Amino acid sequence: MSELPLRPKDYKSTVKPVWCPGCGHFAVLNALTKALAHLGKSKEEVAMVSGIGCSSRAPAYLDSYGFHGIHGRALPLATGLKLARPDLTVLVAGGDGDGFSIGGNHFLHACRRDVDLTYVVMDNEVYGMTKGQASPTTPPDWDRSKLTPHGSGLRVFNPAAIALASGAGFIARAFSGQPNEIARMVAAGIEHPGFAFIQVLSPCPTFCPEQTGWKKVVRAFEPQPTSDPQEASQRIHLDDGFSTGIIFQSDVQPRRQPSAGVGNVEAFAEEFAL
Amino acid sequence: MQTFALALLGSGGAGIVTVGQLLLTLAARRGLYGLMSKSYGPQIRGGEAAALLRFSDTPVRGAPDAFDMLLALDWNNAERFADEIPLTQDCVVVSDAAAGDPPAFAESARFSQLPMTTTVKEIEGGRPNMYALGWLARWLGSDLDAVDALLTEHFAAKGADAIAASIASAAAGFESADEGIPALSISAGNGKDRWLLSGNEATGFGALRGGVRFVAAYPITPASDLLEYLAPRLEAVGGQLLQAEDELASINAIIGASWGGVPSLTATSGPGLALMMEGMGLAVASETPLVVVNVQRGGPSTGIPTKSEQTDLNIALYGMHGDAPHLLLACSDIADATLTTQWAVHLAESLQTPALLLSDQFLAQTRAIIDRPASLDFITRRRTAEPKADEVYHRYAMTADGLSPMAIPGQPHGMYTADGLEHEVSGKPSSAASDHQQQLDKRQRKIRDFDYGDLAIRSEGEGRLAIVCWGSTYGACHEARLRLAEAGIDVRVLALRLLAPFPLKAVREALADVDKVLVLEQSHSAQFLHYLRSQLNGLEADHLACPGPLPVRASTIISRVTELGYGHV
Known part of the structure; x- marks a missing residue:
């Protein structure tokens, strides 16, 4: 191992991303490496878990341990990993379809369970890998998918509100055009002792070119953050979804597993003896 | 072989299953072999319950042809057991005198009544089921001291008054033995080196003995009591059980834990197994060891959750999409459940693949007296890698036996991304025909060419x-x-x-x-x-x-x- 501290680029693998030119995910990937360098993490102590979708390709682009699993199941896989190996820094990456649609139930329960994971959702309000269908965060009148030619007509899923209602202790929103802010939030999320949820607005220039206009509307939440769930709820519900920052950080410590026992399995055989 | 089958009936809450469990323990202490299965109506609490026992001079595993004796605390809704409790021609039928006439299926020339309720009314806190236990204990050939000792142990948490009331009720039943009913006539052995346990407990013990230290699961009948066995014992040996939000989470959580280096298992039944199939495919593709215990119940769909069937064989063999070679094992009796589960863990770990183990409701929820099984030592080992700074590590490297050394997160120089996408030797996704062919061959070869030996x-x-x-x-x-x-x-x-x-x-x-x-x-x-x-x-x-x-x-x-x-x- 090198004596010198690792630089952000040292955390990148040699695998070339499948992402389109102009995709917001490149900036998110860079920000992740910055956060890891800032925290001085070794490559081998980091594991990134993902599901399926454009953003879920991220683990292979990091030179750390990674698991590219199946659609919607990144959080449970990461939960098992972190519970079994609390010494690892476990990051979870994915998109809005993976996290809020097929994996929606796991999102609720990961927030409730409060296992020490840092979950970065690259939200571009569209299914990119399957070539442009409506996701839970797509506006209801978005009519450019052949599956929903009149728009989905569905109310937009509000990830921060759901996370708060489900008990998440760290809720943040960032924008891919502000990579230093993402890095700061990811680092804070990693240092938060429980489940940390970071929604990153990450435009898809291919299927939603209008999202390149997001850079003109994002703004910082003021003041930030709060540890009061009621205040956080107000902020989230009064907001249009384009304010960024750490919205909520609870000061309640996550419940810990009981300390590990050291018993001998063969002693259980005596329970069966007459 | 000498065997005798006894059915015990009562409404829920009357404590008939407790009578069965205590009687089985008395039989075990007398040196008999035997077993007990339970049957309940669909009610969560209350309803009707049956304890179905067999006693024998040799280990017994299956249901009897017919029951030689039937004892009922009451006859409420007893008809629903008519199919399940066939009686012999000259079956002895005994009931509480307060229960009235037996239903048609239980009519017998050898019918007699005992004053259970009226007798225990005279005892403060007395209960008819304990009267029945005393009567049955004498019939079984136990002495009153053995009954007292057992009740003192069993009701320890309920306090001295409850123990005294139970002992007094049992003593009344013991003294009332009917001379017209012959005592059980089965040769007893010395009872040494025997275990009394259920199939689910045997499976759970095998898992622990095999080295499983992480379990994630979602409650489902008839696998839940396996999970209840495991949860406190995992904690006692430094492991843990995660109650997941569903079976999709269960299977993926154990993939994560196992990938992190900890032998892992989930347990479920048919409907849950169906939900786990995609995750099992991920374990095949990513070559992650794990064990899935499927305690079969009647299907399809919700089926008959509390009854046994062997109808998950097809899904267990063919349920995964794609070409997905995996291990499928089955335990054939309670003693075998410990061995086979331990073996399943060993095979999954050794072959870096999911092992699906089929049990079933009858085996899992029957309690039996068995000879203490021999303890087998498998040299359970996952082939782990020792990545070096000056070498490129390939997680899915080609080897003669198809098994590639596995780097575990935390190991320097072993970083790779496991993937459900088809991949090349490094783990990098690939849709090239040559990579697919190579990985298909490898995943097949490691399982096909392994020496499974005599087991x-x-x-x-x-x-x-x-x-x-x-x-x-x-x-x-x-x-x-x-x-x-x-x-x-x-x-x-x-x-x-x-x-x-x-x-x-x-x-x-x-x-x-x-x-x-x-x-x-x-x-x-x-x-x-x-x-x-x-x-x-x-x-x-x-x-x-x-x-x-x-x-x-x-x-x-x-x-x-x-x-x-x-x-x-």
Whole structure:
């Protein structure tokens, strides 16, 4: 191992991303490496878990341990990993379809369970890998998918509100055009002792070119953050979804597993003896 | 073999199952073998309950042909057990005098009543079920001291008053023994080195002994009591159990934990297994070891959750999409459940692949007195990597046996991304034909070429007729073989412990000099027969299909063997 501290680029693998030119995910990937360098993490102590979708390709682009699993199941896989190996820094990456649609139930329960994971959702309000269908965060009148030619007509899923209602202790929103802010939030999320949820607005220039206009509307939440769930709820519900920052950080410590026992399995055989 | 079957009936809350459990313990302490299964109505609390016991001079595994004695605390809704509790011609039927007349199925010339309720009314806190226990204890041949000692242990948490009331009630029952009813006449052994446990407990112990230290699961009948066994014991040995939000989470959580280096397991039943199939495919593709215990129940759909069937064989064999070679094992009795579960962990770890273990409701929820099984030591080991700074590590490197050393997160220089996408040797996604071919070959080879040794099948007996089975129906087959042998008819029994990869050589050898094969299974659609035919080039076989919910009885098998011309019994 090198004596010198690792630089952000040292955390990148040699695998070339499948992402389109102009995709917001490149900036998110860079920000992740910055956060890891800032925290001085070794490559081998980091594991990134993902599901399926454009953003879920991220683990292979990091030179750390990674698991590219199946659609919607990144959080449970990461939960098992972190519970079994609390010494690892476990990051979870994915998109809005993976996290809020097929994996929606796991999102609720990961927030409730409060296992020490840092979950970065690259939200571009569209299914990119399957070539442009409506996701839970797509506006209801978005009519450019052949599956929903009149728009989905569905109310937009509000990830921060759901996370708060489900008990998440760290809720943040960032924008891919502000990579230093993402890095700061990811680092804070990693240092938060429980489940940390970071929604990153990450435009898809291919299927939603209008999202390149997001850079003109994002703004910082003021003041930030709060540890009061009621205040956080107000902020989230009064907001249009384009304010960024750490919205909520609870000061309640996550419940810990009981300390590990050291018993001998063969002693259980005596329970069966007459 | 000497056996005696006793059915106990009562409304929920009357404590009849407690009577059965205590009586089984008394039998074990007297040196008898035996077992007890339970049957309940659909109510969560209340309703009717039955404890179905057998006592024997040799280990028994299956349901009796018919019951020799029936004792009822009451007859409320007892008719629903008519199919499940066939009675012998001269069955002894005993009930509380307050219960009234028995229903049609329980009418018997040898019917008598005991003053259970009226007697215990005189005892502060007295209960009719304890009266029944005392009466049954005397019939069983236990002495009152043994009953007192057992009740003192059993009700320790309920305090001195409860213990005293139970002992007084039991003593009243003990003293009231009916001279007209002969005591149980089965030769008792010394009772040394025996265990009393359920199949789910045996499976759980095997998992712990095999090294499982992480379990994630979602409650489901009839697997929940396996999870309840595991949770506190995992904690005691430094492991943990995660109650997941659903089965999709369960299977993925154990993939994560196992990938992190900790041997992991989940347990479920049919509906949950269906939900886990995609995750199992991920374990195959990413070569992550894990064990899935599927405690079968009647299907399809919600089916009959509290009854046994062997109808998850097809989904267990073929449920995954793509070409997904994996291990499929089955335990055939309670002692075997410990061994086979331990073996499943060993195989999964050694072969870096999911092992699916089939149990079933009858095996899992029956409690039995067994000979203490030998403790087998498997050298359970995952082939781990030792990545070096100056070498490039390839997680899915080609090797002769198809097994590639596995780097564990935390190890320097071993970083890679595991993937459900087809990949090249490094783990990098690839859709190239050559990579797909290479990885398909590797995943097949590591499982196909492994030496499974003597454990793959369970074979016993001689004779020109072989009964081929798997899972808990082995119990009925084994008993049929013993009873046929007593009548001078030799048959052999072959039970598959390893179902996939199919142990072709071992099965062929076991059937080499057989001229008739009878395939027995608890499935309507002949799932096992079709599988055997696919593996044994069309196998000519007679077939006995016994779908649930009723257990397979040895008499059914003996009748078929007789019909096939292998002598009269």
